[in-house]
Amino acid sequence: METGFRKWIIVITIIVSTIIELIDTTIVNVSLNTMSGNLGASLEDTAWVITSYAIANVIIIPMTSFLAQTIGRKQYYIGSIILFTVTSALCGMSTNLWSLVVFRFLQGIGGGALLSTSQAILYDTFAPTERALASGIFSLGIIIGPSIGPVLGGYIVDNFSWQYIFYVNIPIGVMAAILSFMYLKPSQPSREGKKIDWLGVVLLAIGVGALQVVLERGETEDWFSANYIIVLSVVAFLCIYIFIWWELTVKHPVIDLRVLKSPTLALSAIMTFILGFGLFGNVFVFPLFAQRLIGYSAFQTGLMLLPGTLLAACFSPFLGRMMQSGVRPQYLVISGFLSSAIFGFLLSQSNLEVGSDYFFMPLIFRGIGASLLIVPLTVLAISELKPADIPQGAALNNMMRQLGGSFGIALINTYITHRAATHRNDLVSHITVGDYFTTQRLSALTHNFIAHGAGYYDATKQALAALEGTMIRQTYLLSYTDAFALIALMNACCVTLVIITIKKKRKALQKSSVTVADH
Structure with a gap:
């Protein structure tokens, strides 16, 4: 629990980090036509810029608790901000579509980690009796981010170039990383001899990643008319089914489903x-x-x-x-x-x-x-x-x-x-x-x-x-x-x-x- 100036600096840092992560879920939507023309790619292929970010988000979010405990929450949080900021710069500097898609995936890994880790840090910053207030503050990012993404993206595309959709994250990310380093409490890894649940990590990544591709690309491909959608649907079902069984039986799961x-x-x-x-x-x-x-x-x-x-x-x-x-x-x-x-x-x-x-x-x-x-x-x-x-x-x-x-x-x-x-x-x-x-x-x-x-x-x-x-x-x-x-x-x-x-x-x-x- 924190008090005074330190407490509110942490709050501002957390909210800003949450907002920029969620802005990036929608800010690209309005610039797909421009990107498609500048990168010489079809609109259908350019949509992978959105899809790759969403896939990374959904894979990493449920793993954040495990990774924060394994690496140390402060280290993991600052590392995620740095990864998000660096890959934002690399997205802006991309000269072809598929390098942009790869960097967007990595940006989504960094950004998705910010969401749940931010929430956990906020809860620790406030007293238990103020947890509802902490939730109210955290919700600001969840509400504001997706809503202002299109308007910010539209303004940038209309007045600058599409690359600035990503460059705008750089100064914010640098500031958030510095403030987090200065004001967040040090945290030590707490694995306590636990083995890393690598099978759980792999099953989750493949299962959720395959499901996300099916959801994002299914309509474009007329759903099960495309062979790869059929294959990915089967892969998603099998991997998620085995993942749930494994996580409920293994001693130290990557996601503790028992909380459900x-x-x-x-x-x-x-x-x-x-x-x-x-x-x-x-x-x-x-x-x-x-x-x-x-x-x-x-x-x-x-x-x-x-x-x-x-x-x-x-x-x-x-x-x-x-x-x-x-x-x-x-x-x-x-x-x-x-x-x-x-x-x-x-x-x-x-x-x-x-x-x-x-x-x-x-x-x-x-x-x-x-x-x-x-x-x-x-x-x-x-x-x-x-x-x-x-x-x-x-x-x-x-x-x-x-x-x-x-x-x-x-x-x-x-x-x-x-x-x-x-x-x-x-x-x-x-x-x-x-x-x-x-x-x-x-x-x-x-x-x-x-x-x-x-x-x-x-x-x-x-x-x-x-x-x-x-x-x-x-x-x-x-x-x-x-x-x-x-x-x-x-x-x-x-x-x-x-x-x-x-x-x-x-x-x-x-x-x-x-x-x-x-x-």
Whole structure:
């Protein structure tokens, strides 16, 4: 536990490190087109810049507790910052795609390690009675990072070159490493003669890595139409199955899955998965909706996300104090899922005529929902764990959020594609030569183009192209609103899950009270 100036220097260092790690999960998304052109690669291949970082994140996050104990937490944390900073510079200096992909993977190894280690350091910095406040502060990075990534990336790409997306990490990383060296308490490795669980490390890396590739690339490859997706799916299943069996039997596992015996941690992990699904899914779908259909730039889209994000950032520390004063986290979780469901429902009612004013309130609900979920779920996840198990529980919870995000992006992308095909077929069935409204629309469009100087033949072609464009926009409007409705439904189902859990826990407490009274 720390006090005074030292305490808040550590807090600032931790939050900044968390933010830059999570910014890098989304900052690249808006610059793929530019990278693709500059590096002479296809857009499909360039997407590996995002995929490699996500794979590294999900592999390393659950291993952070083990590695921090083996190496020493301070050494591991500073080493991770240095690795993240150096590879950020190497990413910016890359002259071909595949060297960039390799450096992004290494950057993800350094960045993923920061997430759970940062959380464990924060918990040690605050007194046990202030753990909820620590969770509130930690949530700032989780909320702010993914949301401001697109706006920062859009601004950099519009005004500088794509390399500065990575160079911006260098001064921040250097400062974080220096402050960590000066102010973090020294920590010694605590292996105590334990053997390193190399089989667990290998199984985890292969299993989670293969699963992540399937999730990230499945939609692009039409899922099981590609042989390598089939092979990787089998590899992922076998490796994860054997990994779970091995970790539950080996004496010193790389990930102690026994902590999941805590029902609260297990339930929190499930809800954190759904939180990640919605959090990253929203950040994926909303920019597509705003840019492709409404016509906003990447920077404008990011600015629309900003008010809700800032409100959530201001709100989060107070949630910690509320829980310290006795407010049950379960009630905050219910409010968070309700707010997230309202966000999805309101956007599912959108049309092509809406402007930025329409999005303001839904995005406020999104920000409030995220803050009401991240802090209480983090507190709930570790609430029943022994102090020695907290780092492991925190790492597992963080992994579930990242996995939820990967599943969310992959499944929502697939869902949008399938809904688009369904809606297109429905719309095409109404556009026929004999349909009165189709004939009237084509006639009006043709006369409009003729009035602007086109010949009859060219005007007819332009009218057909305009009708096709309208149909495509309507198709994707319906598909995106379906995706928002799906997110709303998932969040609404979680409300029911939490209420059932509260009732069961209350009955169990009443039963135990009656038993004690009888004795």
